[in-house]
Amino acid sequence: MGNRVRNISAIAGKEMRIYFGSPIAWVMMGLFALIFGYFYVAYVDLVATAAMRQQFGGGPMKQNVNNDLIRPLLQNASVIILFLIPMVTMRTYSEEKRSGTIELLLTSPITDLDIVLGKFFGAIGLYLGLLAVTAVYVGMLFLYSRPEITPLISGYLGLLLLGGCFVAIGLFVSSLTKNQMVAGVGTFVVLLLLWIINWMADSAGPWLGEIMRYMSITEHFDDFGKGVIDTKHLVFYLSFIVFGLFLTLKSVDSERWRG
């Protein structure tokens, strides 16, 4: 067990070293800060205008920072990562296969599972860096208002799990090809399909519609934003991640056989 943790952290450390040693991580964080910042300003403006109108016009609704600002912001963050995570994961396996470094990993005295998990946690490490960018913006809200902590934590937990699913899919797609671009675009298409799969749910018939709704990654995210941590959603996300990593493991294994 000690060995396993050591091996996984060695691989994860190497992945992080490559992300942060090359422009990938910094460009990604910059882009994320830019787009998230745009949404942030837009929503703060929206809320401020509404609050002002309420002050003068005496509207019935009371402004709530959590509901009117943080929740839609995190919702938007989930859309941004849909675009960014394929760029994070596209090189994980593809580049190692193209450059031949995969031979180093596969002939080292570590298991394929160690490698998959190491790469998973390495990408999650970069993803945490992205989330840290949003935390700066959200933290500023504490200077001017009193947001509730619980929905904030559950919201971030939801984002983390969502990102975990994206990374797991990204790893799997990357393990299928030597070409980074193919891996990136492929991942994006799969993520987008899982995102919009519920749009057709209503016209797909009762049981198929139910499945489509269940498979939609976003359906499960809503409750987290509201501050509800439902086991149903936890189980969905965690099993999704495990399944993605399992597919990656099988893909790497079959690659060995095919050569």
Next chain:
Amino acid sequence: MIEVQHLTKRYGPFTAVDDVSFRVEKGEILGFLGPNGAGKTTTMRVITGYMPPTDGKAIVAGFDLFEKPIEAKERIGYLPETPPLYPEMTVREYLNFCARLRLGQLSKAERQQRVETAMRKTHVDDMAGRHCGKLSKGYKQRVGLAQALLHDPEVLILDEPTAGLDPKQIMETRDLIRGLGGDHTIILSTHILPEVAQTCHRVVIINKGKVVAVDTPENLTHQLKGSATLYVQVEADGDAGAALAAVPGVRQVSVADQHARMTGFEIEAEPNVDVRREVARAVVDRGWGLLELRPNRLSLEEIFLQLTTEEQRDQAPAAAAEAPAVQEVANG
């Protein structure tokens, strides 16, 4: 130390390695020789546990690569055909990472010690802070070698370790490999023949996935020589061949080359008869200048060509595969 038994690897309908078996004893340096695409890399990839064989097995230091991969891999150092480097990492960072994978049980200080030792052995210490992507081909190759030596493995598998090096680096690398033999068991693949003659104790020649010969470089040279031949260059014209053919013990004489007034003859003697003295006397007695007289060994190159082109020659006897074109002038 290394045992390969009936190894077969197929990629779909294509058979890359076909029923290959050989053993390497402890401390031995085995040369793995063959044209490109012969199955050298595939065999090495099976021995290092990179891929499982379709059939047969590989056992390293008593551990079957398929059943006990971790134990076996711990004892192997591997330099693949392309050195597996991460261009974004510096040489030291890269080797530290490799050390974490292979020597995780050691303390950080001990690992760093190993990294420094490996860098010194392979002469890359002056590039320790350089990014791997910015290194020359020769340095990349040597960092790859440093990676393979890091954990002081019992078995070293080196896929073309001198490819891309300059002549001085080739010499250094060969010396390094020779020095490692004895303590380490080494398989190295190459298509450069002098390398095998200089560094290896034994040679496996492989062609089209099949082993065509296993022996020491010396024995291969002897065995395939057929009967001993001599090369004599004299200051005379081609007619001198008849006189040489008359020397007792000479079986056959042929003209190898001819310039102006100098003629080179290839002399084939009866098995186990040394005709050098007689030939020299015959030349001197007739007043021709004796310019050169040397035993004509088949070089490993020629042996290699003979072995690996045998098949084609069987099919087309007139093919140009015959090593040196020799013009026959007399029979003895």
